[in-house]
Amino acid sequence: MANKQVISGKEVAKHNTRESCWIIVHGKVYDVTDFLDDHPGGSKIILKYAGKDATEEYDPIHPPDAITTHLPVEKQLGLLEPDTAEKVEVIITDTEKARLERVSRRPPLSEVLNLHDFEAVAKLVMPEKAWAYYSSAADDEITNRENHAAYHRVWFRPRVMIDVTTVDWSTTVLGHRTSMPIYITATALGKLGHPDGELNFTRGAAKHNIIQMIPTLASCSFDELVDAAQPGQVQFLQLYVNKDRDMTKRIVQHAEKRGIKALFITVDAPQLGRREKDMRQKFDAEDPSEVKKTGSDGVDRSQGAARAISSFIDPGLQWSDIPWFKGITNMPLILKGVQRWEDALKAYDLGLAGVVLSNHGGRQLDFARSGIEVLVEVVNQLGKRRGLKFPNEKFQLFVDGGVRRATDVIKAVALGATAVGIGRPFLYAHSAYGQEGVEHALQVLRDEFEMNMRLIGAPTIKDIVPDMVDASHLGAHIVAVPEDRLYGANYDSMQSASLREIKAKL
Ligand SMILES: Cc1cc2nc3c(=O)[nH]c(=O)nc-3n(C[C@H](O)[C@H](O)[C@H](O)COP(=O)(O)O)c2cc1C
Known part of the structure; x- marks a missing residue:
């Protein structure tokens, strides 16, 4: 100051x-x-x-x-002047007391068997607002469900009689070793779920030798997260491009100086999607005349904190800006949020290091296709048009959205992805159990990898090739199983409007 x-x-x-x-x-x-x-x-x-x-x-x-x-x-x-501030009286409501009681009854981590379990526990123990922010997705949340369901349309063609006494699922991402072909993707506002915020991810990732992508809108400061990394630990940065390009330049160059290994520029959020579950929380919590107020800049304040804290994002970002980014940094540049092969091809032709085929966890454009579906068309078209084979060292493909099992990751790797980003499961793990939860989530994935590598007959990641999966119906846009029980049990249906007075009495 x-x-x-x-x-x-x-x-x-x-x-x-x-x-x-x-x-x-x-x-x-x-x-x-x-x-x-x-x-x-x-x-x-x-x-x-x-x-x-x-x-x-x-x-x-x-x-x-x-x-x-x-x-x-x-x-x-x-x-x-230290210790002179007037204290705000903290009133613990009955709802909060009941929540704290549920927190004290969390199952021990040893009973958390898969990533869905974290979601179920988090839903019970998280403050309602935090749950709404993390779990919400855009409009009717069709893409959010499709992200997960799309993996049900990919089936395995395992090999038998392969020596799988030892299996190794470690790999490299943009030239950096990682113990699994996954990374903790960028998710904003980590402290909503746990007071240590994204530090839980940094520390958990260090224990398991996994890469963390730091979000622009982290609750912890960027430097705090970099300082918390172990020597040699790899971190990437997710960038929301600010309308103020000098500010963007400062952020990028500072990140590079601090040892960040790659820059993931988010390109699917020129405006934040409507996350109605999140917005309803706001209406519930506040005086309606208050939240409908429009600020002097014309921004509607009823749209939830997420929308407003991101009002700095430049909707004018375009392909012609890429040379500018190349001029300000030597970090590999990856576009996060590519949703069609034509854009992946442009990214390749512009000399970028890769793309994340992602729809932002279904939080942006509803009816955007799943990353895994887009992956297949990108691999086909870039193969046809540029002779590329995937996974590819020079131009790497990443996928995120709906990944909840090592089998999902293996499917993406078989179809050409270098690695897969996982978002909400780590948010839920840290919200319910802090750093230990994140470590346990990674351990669960390790165990799933070990078993599934053996069962499909792949001793190493290189052995996971396209002919190990049948993705012929991936584009069918129908769900293979009417309801995936674990996922469905945690997924909140969209709520419709309700009368305020009646709600208050409940
Ligand atoms: C609560 C939350 C916050 C997110 N914040 C960001 C963000 O700040 N920047 C960004 O590029 N993506 C953000 N994402 C999208 C994730 O990086 C990723 O694309 C998505 O979570 C993957 O889907 P999954 O949650 O089903 O794994 C966010 C996702 C969630 C759930």
């Missing part, structure tokens, strides 16, 4: 109205009066902390630098 003056808690407490509203975050005092109506989460929540310390409320749902990015320097008033 440029302004170093020390301000007492007593002085801050005087500014506790809409007309003059100061708050404290991490020992620093900010004047947010002019920002109240522009706050993505509405003014009401800030006013609750007017004149007080808002750090605990602020932390889980804001990237650490959100406040300094949005407030002009002159509104960043100074440092709080």
